[in-house]
Amino acid sequence: MRTYPIPLVPGPVSVPQAVREAYLTDYGSPDLEGDFFELYAACERQLQQILATQNDVTIHSGEGMLALWAALKSVLRPGDRVLAVANGLFGYGIGEMAAQLGAVVETVACAYDDIPDPVRVRAAARRFQPKLITAVHCETPSGTLTPLAELGTISREVDALFYVDFVASGGGVPVRVDEWAIDLGLLGSQKVLSLLPTLSMVTVSSRAWEAVSEVGYVGYDALAPWQDGPARRYLPYTHNWHGLAALHTGCQLLLDEGLAAVYARHEAVAAYCRQRLAGMGVTLFPRRAEIASPTVSAAHVPDGWEWPRLDAALRARGMAAGGNYGPLAGKVFRIGHMGNQARMELVEKGMDVLEEALKR
Numbered sequence: 001m002r003t004y005p006i007p008l009v010p011g012p013v014s015v016p017q018a019v020r021e022a023y024l025t026d027y028g029s030p031d032l033e034g035d036f037f038e039l040y041a042a043c044e045r046q047l048q049q050i051l052a053t054q055n056d057v058t059i060h061s062g063e064g065m066l067a068l069w070a071a072l073k074s075v076l077r078p079g080d081r082v083l084a085v086a087n088g089l090f091g092y093g094i095g096e097m098a099a100q101l102g103a104v105v106e107t108v109a110c111a112y113d114d115i116p117d118p119v120r121v122r123a124a125a126r127r128f129q130p131k132l133i134t135a136v137h138c139e140t141p142s143g144t145l146t147p148l149a150e151l152g153t154i155s156r157e158v159d160a161l162f163y164v165d166f167v168a169s170g171g172g173v174p175v176r177v178d179e180w181a182i183d184l185g186l187l188g189s190q191k192v193l194s195l196l197p198t199l200s201m202v203t204v205s206s207r208a209w210e211a212v213s214e215v216g217y218v219g220y221d222a223l224a225p226w227q228d229g230p231a232r233r234y235l236p237y238t239h240n241w242h243g244l245a246a247l248h249t250g251c252q253l254l255l256d257e258g259l260a261a262v263y264a265r266h267e268a269v270a271a272y273c274r275q276r277l278a279g280m281g282v283t284l285f286p287r288r289a290e291i292a293s294p295t296v297s298a299a300h301v302p303d304g305w306e307w308p309r310l311d312a313a314l315r316a317r318g319m320a321a322g323g324n325y326g327p328l329a330g331k332v333f334r335i336g337h338m339g340n341q342a343r344m345e346l347v348e349k350g351m352d353v354l355e356e357a358l359k360r
């Protein structure tokens, strides 16, 4: 199996050494031991700090998609109206997931290389009167970052719950759950937190908990058991103690560095990456640099190249970058500079490799 000394895939992200060690320690039984529940509570407090919220943060065993499904299934019944604000693969996909659950979905459609216009969202929300408004902070496949404050205000105006996928931004750029009125905020372990893809987290507001108890959804991915389960020390399955130990270590690394310093590091690395791309004549995919996410750079595959050939050239030099999916497949590639990969010397190496590959 090939391994890559220059890991720049936008998730799963390279795992820092201290976190690797947390995974390899022996722990007791998470079903039975007080230590586990203290660890769970400590992780919740760290995540509240990182996400600027006093809401509960539930921590589930399963990768990021589990959070997306858990939150939809737990607050929606067939026939409920959902307004999906979509400007990329995940935004449109969340609308499709809600439709598969029997919700009546209207989509505020936006181009993949742009961010949604709040004026259109407000008009649609007033007319459609949704129960839930969904949005994506960082659209990882297209490298955009959507401002959320105004969308949160709109959700409150029409008394809708606000559901936000910040899987690829949380921890690396400011995410202000309470200020932006986010009722259901979704996070995964394998992006900025730089853990294995084994955990997902959901911030749940009191309004969202009310909807959860009204709907009464039961299942492995249900949110309901997590409302008071951790306090009662009774969980619906044997939890991932190793994952939580790693989560605690990963969050502590961010908090010890200082969140302002972490965000500045992501900004600096992203700016450097984009400057190098421009210097090679590679065009950024988002239409304006101001809407590009500090966690990932998406760029057009240069003229004269097919992505598989460029990908092979990078991999032959030890670098793994990200390809793409859906309408962007083969056309847009990505450099994931988030979490443990938001390091100047790593991105510098990656850009040197790309520059050399493009010269051939």
Ligand SMILES: *Cc1c(COP(=O)(O)O)cnc(C)c1O
Residues within 6 Å of the ligand: 011, 063, 064, 065, 090, 136, 138, 139, 140, 141, 165, 166, 167, 168, 188, 191, 197
């Ligand atoms: C990574 C990611 C997820 C989780 O999906 P996987 O690709 O299955 O890990 C969800 N939303 C966004 C925006 C992501 O970047």
